[in-house]
Amino acid sequence: MVGLTIRTRLILLTSAGLLVLVATNAYLTRALSENSAGMVEAAALLAGIEQADSARLAFGEMRYWMTDLAVSQLTLSERNAQAARARMDEQLDKLAPWNPQRIAVVRSELAQYDALADKAVDEYTNDRRVIGNSLLAQARQHSLAVDQLLAAIVTDLTGEATAARLRVVAEAAAAKRLSHIVVAAAVLVGALLTLLVLRSIVVPLRRLVAAMDGLNAGNVAVPIPAAGADEIGAVARTLARFRDTLVEQNRRERELRAAHEELKATQASLIHAEKMASLGQLTAGIAHEIKNPLNFVNNFAGLSVELLDELQQTAGPALDALPADQRAAVDEVIEMLTGNLDKIAEHGRRADGIVKSMLAHSRGGGERQLADINALAEEAINLAYHGVRAQDPNFNITLERDLDRNIAPIALVPQDVTRVFLNLLGNGFYAANKRQRDACDAAFRAVLKVTTRNLGNAVEIRVRDNGIGVRPEHRDKLFQPFFTTKPTGEGTGLGLSISYDIVTQQHGGTIAVDSAVGEFTEFTIRLPRSRQVTMAGMTG
Amino acid sequence: MISQDLAEMLRDARTVISNNQDLINNPEIGDKHLTGQVVLERAVKSYEKTTGSDPEKADPNSRQGRLLRAMMAAIVAATDDNQATINEKGTAFKGFIPAVFGRLVSEEFNQRANGEAVVKVTAPPELVRNRKARPDAWEANVIKTKLLAPGWPKGQSYSAVVDVEGRPAFRIMVPEYYAASCLVCHGSPKGEMDLTGYPKEGGKLGDLGAAISITLFH
Numbered sequence: 115m116v117g118l119t120i121r122t123r124l125i126l127l128t129s130a131g132l133l134v135l136v137a138t139n140a141y142l143t144r145a146l147s148e149n150s151a152g153m154v155e156a157a158a159l160l161a162g163i164e165q166a167d168s169a170r171l172a173f174g175e176m177r178y179w180m181t182d183l184a185v186s187q188l189t190l191s192e193r194n195a196q197a198a199r200a201r202m203d204e205q206l207d208k209l210a211p212w213n214p215q216r217i218a219v220v221r222s223e224l225a226q227y228d229a230l231a232d233k234a235v236d237e238y239t240n241d242r243r244v245i246g247n248s249l250l251a252q253a254r255q256h257s258l259a260v261d262q263l264l265a266a267i268v269t270d271l272t273g274e275a276t277a278a279r280l281r282v283v284a285e286a287a288a289a290k291r292l293s294h295i296v297v298a299a300a301v302l303v304g305a306l307l308t309l310l311v312l313r314s315i316v317v318p319l320r321r322l323v324a325a326m327d328g329l330n331a332g333n334v335a336v337p338i339p340a341a342g343a344d345e346i347g348a349v350a351r352t353l354a355r356f357r358d359t360l361v362e363q364n365r366r367e368r369e370l371r372a373a374h375e376e377l378k379a380t381q382a383s384l385i386h387a388e389k390m391a392s393l394g395q396l397t398a399g400i401a402h403e404i405k406n407p408l409n410f411v412n413n414f415a416g417l418s419v420e421l422l423d424e425l426q427q428t429a430g431p432a433l434d435a436l437p438a439d440q441r442a443a444v445d446e447v448i449e450m451l452t453g454n455l456d457k458i459a460e461h462g463r464r465a466d467g468i469v470k471s472m473l474a475h476s477r478g479g480g481e482r483q484l485a486d487i488n489a490l491a492e493e494a495i496n497l498a499y500h501g502v503r504a505q506d507p508n509f510n511i512t513l514e515r516d517l518d519r520n521i522a523p524i525a526l527v528p529q530d531v532t533r534v535f536l537n538l539l540g541n542g543f544y545a546a547n548k549r550q551r552d553a554c555d556a557a558f559r560a561v562l563k564v565t566t567r568n569l570g571n572a573v574e575i576r577v578r579d580n581g582i583g584v585r586p587e588h589r590d591k592l593f594q595p596f597f598t599t600k601p602t603g604e605g606t607g608l609g610l611s612i613s614y615d616i617v618t619q620q621h622g623g624t625i626a627v628d629s630a631v632g633e634f635t636e637f638t639i640r641l642p643r644s645r646q647v648t649m650a651g652m653t654g
Numbered sequence: 655m656i657s658q659d660l661a662e663m664l665r666d667a668r669t670v671i672s673n674n675q676d677l678i679n680n681p682e683i684g685d686k687h688l689t690g691q692v693v694l695e696r697a698v699k700s701y702e703k704t705t706g707s708d709p710e711k712a713d714p715n716s717r718q719g720r721l722l723r724a725m726m727a728a729i730v731a732a733t734d735d736n737q738a739t740i741n742e743k744g745t746a747f748k749g750f751i752p753a754v755f756g757r758l759v760s761e762e763f764n765q766r767a768n769g770e771a772v773v774k775v776t777a778p779p780e781l782v783r784n785r786k787a788r789p790d791a792w793e794a795n796v797i798k799t800k801l802l803a804p805g806w807p808k809g810q811s812y813s814a815v816v817d818v819e820g821r822p823a824f825r826i827m828v829p830e831y832y833a834a835s836c837l838v839c840h841g842s843p844k845g846e847m848d849l850t851g852y853p854k855e856g857g858k859l860g861d862l863g864a865a866i867s868i869t870l871f872h
Contacts (some may be wrong), residue, residue: 183785185783186784187785187786188783188784188785188851188852189782189783189784189785190783190853191790192785235785239785241787
C-alpha cells in the first residue's frame with residue numbers, strides 16, 4: 115500500500131467499491147428479472163383465473179338468457195345470450211394458450227349445449243314445449259359439464275398461481291438475503307479498505323505535521339518521515355530539503371549575526387580609536403603649549419637658587435656683622451627661599467616629565483627593528499620588579515613566565531614596546547600589591563604571569579595579575595589619557611593611554627583587557643608581523 | 655282485396671287496444687268492460703270508416719268473407735282470452751300492448767284460417783322483439799330491398815306470388831310506420847327502457863316500424 119501513490123490507492127479503493135456495486139447490481143438485476151418473470155407468470159395465471167371466472171360468468175349469463183328466451187321469446191334475450199356467448203368465446207380464446215386441450219373440451223361441451231338450447235328455444239317458439247323441455251334437459255347436462263370444467267380450470271389455475279407466487283416470494287427472499295449478505299460484506303471490506311487507505315495517508319501526514327510543527331518551532335533536529343513513493347513521500351522530501359535550507363539559513367544567520375556583532379565591535383573600536391587619537395593630539399598640543407612656560411619656571415627657579423647662593427656669598431661679611439638674632443632671621447629666610455625654590459624645581463621637573471609623556475603621544479617613536487619579544491619581556495620584568503623593590507623593599511610578588519621559545523624575532527620599536535611592558539607590569543604589581551595590602555590576608559600570594567605565544571603571523575603577549583581587578587564601569591575609560599584609579603601623585607593616567615597608542619597606532623596591533631573584580635586582570639597584546647595600517651583597537 | 659282488408663281489420667283492432675292503453679293499465683279499475691266484442695265493434699267502425707264497407711256483410715261463403723270473419727273472431731278471442739289480464743286490479747302496466755295484441759290476433763287468425771291464409775306482424779330484424787315475429791327469408795328480403803328502399807313510396811305495399819313450402823301463394827307486405835303513440839315504447843332515447851322493460855329502438859315518427867305479412871295460399 116505504501117508503495118502506491120495516494121491517487122492510485124484512492125482509484126483502487128473507488129474501483130473496488132464500484133466493482134462490488136456493479137456486481138451487486140448485476141446480481142440484483144438478474145434476480146429482479148427472474149422475479150419479474152415469476153411475477154409475470156403468476157400474473158398470467160391470475161389473469162387466467164379471472165378469464166376462467168369471466169367465462170363461467172358469461173356462461174351463466176348465457177344460460178340465463180337462453181332460459182329467458184325460451185320463456186319470453188324476446189329477441190333481446192336472444193341477443194343477450196349471443197353476447198354472453200361471444201364474451202365466453204373471447205375468454206376461452208384467452209385461456210386456450212394455457213391448456214388448449216382442456217379448452218377444446220370446454221368448447222365441445224359448450225357447442226353441444228348451445229346447439230341443444232337453440233333447438234329447444236326454436237321448439238318453444240313453435241309452441242312445442244314438450245320437445246323443448248326434453249332438449250333443454252339434454253342441454254343442461256352439457257351445461258353442468260361446462261361449469262365443472264371451468265371450475266376445475268379455476269381450481270388448477272389457482273393452485274398454479276399460488277405455487278408461482280410462493281416461488282416468486284421465495285426467490286425474492288433469497289435474493290434479499292444474498293443482497294444483505296453482499297452489502298454487509300461490501301460495507302465491511304469497504305470500511306476495512308478505507309481504514310487501511312486512511313491509515314496509510316493519515317499516519318505519515320501526522321508525522322509530517324509533527325515535523326512541520328517542529329521545524330516551525332525552530333527544531334531542525336526533528337525527525338522527518340522516510341520519503342516513500344507516494345505524494346506524502348514527495349512532501350517529506352520537500353520538507354527534508356526545506357529543513358536543510360533552514361539549517362543553512364540558521365548557519366548563515368549565525369554567521370551574519372556574528373559578523374554584525376564584530377562589525378559593531380569594530381565600529382565601537384574605531385570610534386574609540388578616533389577619540390583616543392583626538393585626545394592624543396589634544397594632549398600633545400597642550401603639552402607643547404605648557405612646555406615653554408614650564409621651561410621658564412624651571413630655569414628661573416634654578417637661576418634663583420644660584421642667585422641666592424651668590425647673594426649669600428656676596429653678603430656673607432655683612433651678614434656676619436649682624437647681630438646674632440638678625441643673622442638667624444636672615445638665614446631662616448634664605449633657607450626658606452632655598453626650600454621653596456627646590457620645591458619649585460622639583461615640581462617643575464615633575465611637570466616636565468608629565469609634559470614629556472604627553473608629547474610621547476605624538477612623537478612617533480623610534481626606528482623599527484627585529485627584536486626578540488621574549489628578551490624584551492624578560493628585560494622589562496627585571497626593570498619593573500627591581501624598580502618597585504627599590505621604592506618598596508617590602509614588595510614581594512611571584513613572577514611566572516610562560517614564554518614561547520619558538521617565536522621568531524619580530525619587527526618593532528624596542529624601547530616603545532618595553533615601555534608598554536613596563537606600564538602593564540607596573541600596573542600589575544600595583545594591583546596585586548594593593549590587593550595584598552587591602553585584603554590583610556596572610557595566605558594571599560601575589561602572582562604576576564607573563565605569557566608569550568607565536569600565532570604565526572602575529573605574536574601574543576599576556577600579562578596577568580591576581581590583583582584587585584578592574585571594575586566594569588572603568589573598562590571603557592581604561593585607555594583614556596589621565597584616567598587613573600591611583601591616588602594623586604602615584605599615577606599620571608597616561609601609561610595605558612600611551613601603551614594603547616604604541617600598540618595600535620605605532621605597531622598596528624591590538625590590546626585588550628579581561629578582568630574580574632577581586633580576582634584578576636589580564637592584558638592581551640597582539641603584534642602583527644607585517645605591520646598593517648589597521649584601525650584595530652580595544653576588543654575586551 | 656282480401657289481404658288489404660285483413661290487414662286493415664287487424665290494424666283497426668290494434669288501434670283500439672292502443673287507444674285504450676291508459677284504461678288497460680289503470681290499476682284502480684277492475685272490470686274495464688273492454689271485451690272482445692267491444693274491441694271488435696270499435697274496430698269494425700274504424701274499418702267501415704276507412705274502407706267504406708261493412709265487413710260483417712261480406713259473403714260468408716266467399717274467401718274474403720271467411721277470412722274477414724276469421725280475423726274478427728280472432729280479435730274477439732285474443733281480447734277475451736286476456737280479460738283477466740286486462741281487468742287485473744292493482745297492476746298498472748300489464749303488457750297487453752298493441753304489438754302483443756297484434757301477434758295474439760295473428761296467431762288466433764292462423765288457427766282459424768285452416769291453412770288458407772297466414773297473417774304475421776313482423777318487422778325489420780333489428781326491431782323485432784319477439785322471436786315469433788321474426789321475418790322469414792322472403793319477408794326480410796322485401797323489408798330490406800323494398801320497404802326500406804330509399805325510393806319506396808310511403809305506405810305502398812309489396813306483393814308477389816311466390817312458392818311457400820311447395821305451395822303457390824300470394825304474399826303481401828303492408829308497411830306500418832311509427833305513429834306518436836308507438837314512439838312511447840319504440841322512440842328515443844335509444845336504449846332507454848320502455849314500460850315493458852325493453853330498451854327503446856330509437857325510432858322516429860314515420861319510420862318503418864313493422865309490416866303486416868299476409869300469405870294467401872291458392
